[in-house]
Amino acid sequence: MNKINDFCIDFCQKHHVDPEELEEVFAFGRNSHDADVLSDLVNRGIKTATTSVYDLDGAMPVVGKYAIVLNGKNEPVCVIQNKTVEIMPFKNVSAEHAYLEGEGDRSYEYWRKVHEKFFAQECEEDLDTTFTENTEVVCETFEKVD
Template sequence: MNAETLWADYCAAIGESGPVPPIDVFGDNPVMNDELLDLVLEGTKRATCCLARDFAEGDQPKIGDYWIIADGAGTPRAIIRTCHIELKAICDVDDSFAHIEGEGDKSLAYWKTEHDAYFQRQATAEGFVYDDSMIGICEQFDCVWPQ
């Protein structure tokens, strides 16, 4: 299925309209993309965190934004809608957020280890210095499609 069809099916089912949302993946490799998408589809993963530096001023996610989430092969599989956003230093992420992000054992220790490693890989690839005082966009979402 392509993004246009996925979005059209969702819009027809609920009476929504608008342009096809951006397509993205969770994670930085196809295996991780599939694993994290599965958690979204199960309802376990209901949040994500990225670095605020990844967005130009004014382009940060907003409540009500839709995203289409693809699997590791690039196939659009789900539509999510942002329901809450909080900007905070990565070192200030708490147990509650780690739990609703739904990865691993859902603990803050797991979250911190995995996200520090992820952001360090990003920093190496993009040529910046990562430290956990950087501001993260802690975004909560609902998986709205498939129902």
């Protein structure tokens, strides 16, 4: 945790950001391999969007807030800042948003296949619900800051 705390302090001092503006510390995906691959895409500026299942009980991302992205070893990789946040049914996510997620061949077909599987597992295991095309998701775009 000291690496994360030091990273946070350094970032806040370097960018004159109040630590309260750091919304969260997280890793993308459900395992360390996914976290490594996705954090690398973010760090290289390829991944500039993400989608998650909307959880009424969870915290909503906020435009303008910062987050520390971790790799598969729970080490800080970079900081991102939320630019847009939208809630919509899964079936309404655009091909443009899928492309911005930067994964695979960046096609809508690839994105949809991977995310349907991911969200079905998440809904079943974590949210005790069933994933459908009408399940609401949170679509975020972000920018790598540091």
